[in-house]
Amino acid sequence: MVSAGRAAAVSAAPGSATAEGLLDRLAGVTDPRDPRGVRYALATLLAIGVCAMSAVGHNSLTAIAEWVRRCDQRELRRLGCPFNPFTGRYRVPDERTLRDAYSRVDPTDLTAVGFGYLATLARPGPAPLTPDGVAEREQRRAHRAVAADPPRRRAIAVDGKCLRGAKRPDGSQVFILSAVRHADAVTLAARQIGAKTNEIPEFAPLLDQIGDTDLTGSVITVDALHAQRAHAVYLVEQRHAHYLITVKDNQPTLAATLRALPWKQVPVLHRQTGRGHGREEIREVQVVTVDDLLFPHARQVVRIRRRRRQLGTKKWTTEVVYAITDLPTHQARPEEIAAWAREHWTIENSVHWIRDVTFGEDASQIRTHHTPAVMAALRD
CATH class of the missing domain: 1.10.10 (Arc Repressor Mutant, subunit A)
Incomplete structure (x- = not known):
């Protein structure tokens, strides 16, 4: 808050x-x-x-x-x-x-x-200046990107965070699952994860806290932990929302299927180059249209290839990420998918990082009953 x-x-x-x-x-x-x-x-x-x-x-x-x-x-x-x-x-x-x-x-x-x-105070999109009035480079870049070609759908990032300093009476750590809007980093909902469970069963209860006005038609971006068939069915069939899910080896069959697609024959549909934080990055996006493909309602598979190098060096590192979405081609352009994938880290950069660095959340050892989660909500 x-x-x-x-x-x-x-x-x-x-x-x-x-x-x-x-x-x-x-x-x-x-x-x-x-x-x-x-x-x-x-x-x-x-x-x-x-x-x-x-x-x-x-x-x-x-x-x-x-x-x-x-x-x-x-x-x-x-x-x-x-x-x-x-x-x-x-x-x-x-x-x-x-x-x-x-x-x-x-x-x-x-x-x-x-x-x-x-919600009554937040700006509709990223501002050209930081809250301190500084024309910071990443802030300007995000503002120009949204102003030039804004995505047609709202996007909400769902991710969990460990409160490292807080512990329950049994010694287990406290985790909070949050849903954060991409556009302004406002937390729509948060849920404390029980001691004997994890983020997966808390996904639907978390989004149940968000009304249809904010969720219907929105794109929910999640990491590989939530590449669950039940999550896709819940979003599309029950909440009339959409998903962009990262796929990794925690779903080995699905990940192998995505890697086996004929990517060498697929053209690069979107390329973006950027500099910041002492490095240069090139992002290339390839998209393949599919029909379900072992995952409910899947319509497009995305391959994002990221190449990075530290400024002043010649060595490049390459990372390839796969994702799936239920949105067909005419509803999600490659550049929109690339923006959603990158902005998913809003929850890390604009929420979790501020909690940890500005408010020292990980150093906090508050641990009584609901107090750790309440303090996290006040920091939001």
């Missing part, structure tokens, strides 16, 4: 113009606490977390509690803290109050409310 909408939502000082709007949205999160003895509204405690995290360094519950203690009376009033008539001052929640509330909140509910808030 912070990383995607920080600039437009609430700044480090909670007296910004949209603070009341944030409180109104957070009031939609179900409060699981016993109403007897509750002193602070749940929306207030969550808003404190959002505002504190927007100031880099306040990444733990202790830091959040210290941040709110430094707030002045005007800021506490805008955050919705209760007024003490005996002291004539607004009350300040302590770390224990924050920890108890966050451990009880349903992170799925919080993510849904956060998306509803950020």
Whole structure:
């Protein structure tokens, strides 16, 4: 909630113009606490977390509690803290109050409310400048690409992330599965993965949290772990969405079938060259039309050949990736498929990276009940 909408939502000082709007949205999160003895509204405690995290360094519950203690009376009033008539001052929640509330909140509910808030603030496409106003090269390149030939369909990336510092009582690590829009890196839904399961059975429940308005007709991009027949059937037949799935050797029969196609006879339909991060990259896309091909509703197979070299060297490395989609040729051009495949890493570059580097998520050792997932939702 912070990383995607920080600039437009609430700044480090909670007296910004949209603070009341944030409180109104957070009031939609179900409060699981016993109403007897509750002193602070749940929306207030969550808003404190959002505002504190927007100031880099306040990444733990202790830091959040210290941040709110430094707030002045005007800021506490805008955050919705209760007024003490005996002291004539607004009350300040302590770390224990924050920890108890966050451990009880349903992170799925919080993510849904956060998306509803950020959706009204997010730009329709990548901006020409970074949030800091810097004309960064990759930002300009993405802006020009979308402005010149935008994909005809919305795209949503689904991927999981391990919260490396957080552990359950049994010692297992906490994983979060998220669905993120390509265009603006806004998290539509997130789901904590159970201790005795993995991402695969959580795929459909995650997307069930997204309404038909956002999912119908969209392209869902996933990595090779989700190259599951049941996922394809669910997306196309139940949710009327589309898929672009990377295929690797975890599905050996399907991967061997894709490699055996007559690629030497297939022309390169899209080529893109780019420079950035100290390297040069050439991407070539070949497409073959198929009919199901051992996978439900498959209509096109994509072969993406990436050649890279570090600037100042002559050695090239080559990587070949295969993917399948249910969209026929007239609904998905090669350049659109290439854009979706590349933008799938939005969830890594614009969400996971910000959580880890800016907010220090992997270093966080918060581990009580739902607290790790709730903190992840606040960082989104």
